[in-house]
Amino acid sequence: xxxxxxxxxxxxxxxxxxxxxxxxxxxxxxxxxxxxxxxxxxxxxxxxxxxxxxxxxxxxxxxxxxxxxxxxxxxxxxxxxxxxxxxxxxxxxxxxxxxxxxxxxxxxxxxxxxxxxxxxxxxxxxxxx
Amino acid sequence: xxxxxxxxxxxxxxxxxxxxxxxxxxxxxxxxxxxxxxxxxxxxxxxxxxxxxxxxxxxxxxxxxxxxxxxxxxxxxxxxxxxxxxxxxxxxxxxxxxxxxxxxxxxxxxxxxxxxxxxxxxxxxxxxxxxxxxxxxxxxxxxxxxxxxxxxxxxxxxxxxxxxxxxxxxxxxxxxxxxxxxxxxxxxxxxxxxxxxxxxxxxxxxxxxxxxxxxxxxxxxxxxxxxxxxxxxxxxxxxxxxxxxxxxxxxxxxxxxxxxxxxxxxxxxxxxxxxxxxxxxxxxxxxxxxxxxx
Numbered sequence: 387x388x389x390x391x392x393x394x395x396x397x398x399x400x401x402x403x404x405x406x407x408x409x410x411x412x413x414x415x416x417x418x419x420x421x422x423x424x425x426x427x428x429x430x431x432x433x434x435x436x437x438x439x440x441x442x443x444x445x446x447x448x449x450x451x452x453x454x455x456x457x458x459x460x461x462x463x464x465x466x467x468x469x470x471x472x473x474x475x476x477x478x479x480x481x482x483x484x485x486x487x488x489x490x491x492x493x494x495x496x497x498x499x500x501x502x503x504x505x506x507x508x509x510x511x512x513x514x515x
Numbered sequence: 516x517x518x519x520x521x522x523x524x525x526x527x528x529x530x531x532x533x534x535x536x537x538x539x540x541x542x543x544x545x546x547x548x549x550x551x552x553x554x555x556x557x558x559x560x561x562x563x564x565x566x567x568x569x570x571x572x573x574x575x576x577x578x579x580x581x582x583x584x585x586x587x588x589x590x591x592x593x594x595x596x597x598x599x600x601x602x603x604x605x606x607x608x609x610x611x612x613x614x615x616x617x618x619x620x621x622x623x624x625x626x627x628x629x630x631x632x633x634x635x636x637x638x639x640x641x642x643x644x645x646x647x648x649x650x651x652x653x654x655x656x657x658x659x660x661x662x663x664x665x666x667x668x669x670x671x672x673x674x675x676x677x678x679x680x681x682x683x684x685x686x687x688x689x690x691x692x693x694x695x696x697x698x699x700x701x702x703x704x705x706x707x708x709x710x711x712x713x714x715x716x717x718x719x720x721x722x723x724x725x726x727x728x729x730x731x732x733x734x735x736x737x738x739x740x741x742x743x744x745x746x747x748x749x750x751x752x753x754x755x756x757x758x759x760x761x762x763x764x765x766x767x768x769x770x771x772x773x774x775x776x777x778x779x780x781x782x783x784x785x786x787x788x789x790x791x792x793x794x795x796x797x798x799x800x801x802x803x804x805x806x807x808x809x
Contacts, residue, residue: 396563398665398751400556416731429567430731431740452744454737456567463563467665467744 389423390442392461395450397469403439403446410462411438412455413509421455421462428457434487434506436472436513437464447472449513451506472513484510519794522787526780533776539604540769547697547762553662554694554755564741564748568710570728571738583742586709587685592629594684595620596675596707598691598753599639600761601658606768608692608700608761613642615702616690620647631684635671635754663758668751676746679708691753692760698767700760707749710742 393407410421413435432453439446453466470479487510491503517525572584597616599609616639620630632651634640640654653674660667675687687708692700705711730737 394559396560398557398560398668398748399553401559414731427728428731429571429728429737431737454567454741456563465560465563467669467747 391421391423391425391459393439393441394461394463395437395439395448395469396463396465398467402466402469403448405441407462408440408442410440412464413437414455421457424459425457425462427459428455430455430457432464432466433509434502435509449475449509475513480510480513517790519787519790522783522790526783526787529776529779529783533773533780536769536772536776540766540773543605543762543766543769547759547766549662550755550759550762551694554759557751557755561748561752564745568738568741568745571730571734571741581739581742583679583708583746584710584738587682589685590628592631592684592686593623594675594678594687594708595630595632596671596687596689596750597632597634597636597639597643598689598750598757599634599636599642600757601637601656603638604768605761605765608764609636609638609642611700611702612690612692613639615704617643617647619688619690619704620650633671633675636757657754663751663754665747665751668754669747671750672747675707675750676743684708689749689753691757692764694756694759694763697763700764705749705753707746710745 390406390408393403393405393410394401395403408423412419412421412430413433415431415433419430432450432455434451435449437448437450439448448466449470449472450464450466451468453464453469456463456465470483484507487503487506491500491507494500494503595616597612599612603609616632620632623630630647630650632643632647634643634651634654635657637654637656637658640651640656643651655671655674657663657667678684679687686706689705689707691703691705693703695701
């Protein structure tokens with residue numbers, strides 16, 4: 387049996403996902419990364435994008451925005467302000483998010499905001515296809 | 516002396532009132548449970564956030580840190596964010612929050628500071644309008660919001676942050692009612708900007724305490740990002756605590772109202788029976804003395 391670690395996805399309103407995961411792929415601010423059990427401690431902000439969780443026996447894909455991850459050797463916590471299960475996302479929900487991201491882009495004042503909005507649009511377009 | 520008919524009407528109306536307050540109490544009890552669940556569900560996020568912030572706070576450099584943490588260096592203009600309910604009939608809930616905010620506002624005004632007030636919830640604005648009406652710069656209300664979501668808090672937070680960036684205030688304080696228990700709610704003032712971060716002791720939980728943590732991007736960038744998010748998290752917490760407190764306060768207010776109505780009905784019923792007996796006796800005396808006179 388593969389080693390596992392505790393994975394938790396928490397939104398401000400409630401704990402969305404929690405369980406023993408074998409590996410988790412995160413869209414880190416400075417590049418995608420895959421977290422395996424025993425990873426060294428790390429705190430990173432996340433780009434808007436999809437988190438791939440491999441639980442023992444099942445998989446989950448979640449789209450997150452405005453999130454950051456806290457990695458400890460035996461646990462991974464992702465705090466996301468917005469999170470949607472990819473399996474439950476339908477075309478209209480994606481379009482709605484896409485429109486929101488585009489408005490954000492047009493209203494963005496700083497390069498950073500523009501970057502974040504662009505990343506969101508890229509990730510969402512990828513999902514739509 | 517009220518007539519028998521008046522008394523009967525009085526009793527009927529108090530009975531109707533008692534039914535209403537009883538129903539309100541039960542509705543509040545059901546809503547309280549839901550509000551408490553929401554508050555409990557929101558706790559993990561806030562706790563994790565606090566933990567990371569506290570850890571970062573120790574490591575990040577002080578110079579050049581975000582003004583959200585160290586302040587603008589002045590404390591001339593204060594923003595009071597007053598969270599209250601949309602509806603009344605909940606005992607001293609709204610007025611207690613308003614009282615605390617008012618006391619602080621007056622203290623600040625007396626010290627020559629500028630005070631700006633942002634109210635969330637209709638009752639707070641109503642309550643502060645009379646003496647501090649000039650200081651209220653904006654009122655938001657959450658009417659029609661059945662269950663408070665994070666987006667509600669975000670709306671408020673975005674407004675506050677935009678004002679802060681525009682340099683419209685130096686210090687922001689959040690006023691809400693902390694939910695202690697069903698019968699105890701404590702009006703609380705929480706300094707939002709500059710942020711008061713929880714202090715970590717060096718005896719942090721074993722295992723995480725000594726490990727070296729990598730930060731991506733660097734500490735300061737993450738701290739800056741998290742401080743912005745922290746504002747909405749704190750406001751969200753305030754809103755949820757408030758929602759639970761409101762229902763708790765309403766429940767106990769309605770409970771005592773129901774009890775008072777019951778007591779009143781008893782008193783009125785006794786009075787009604789005495790009066791009826793007195794009328795019967797009077798009529799009998801009249802008949803008897805009429806018969807004797809013949």
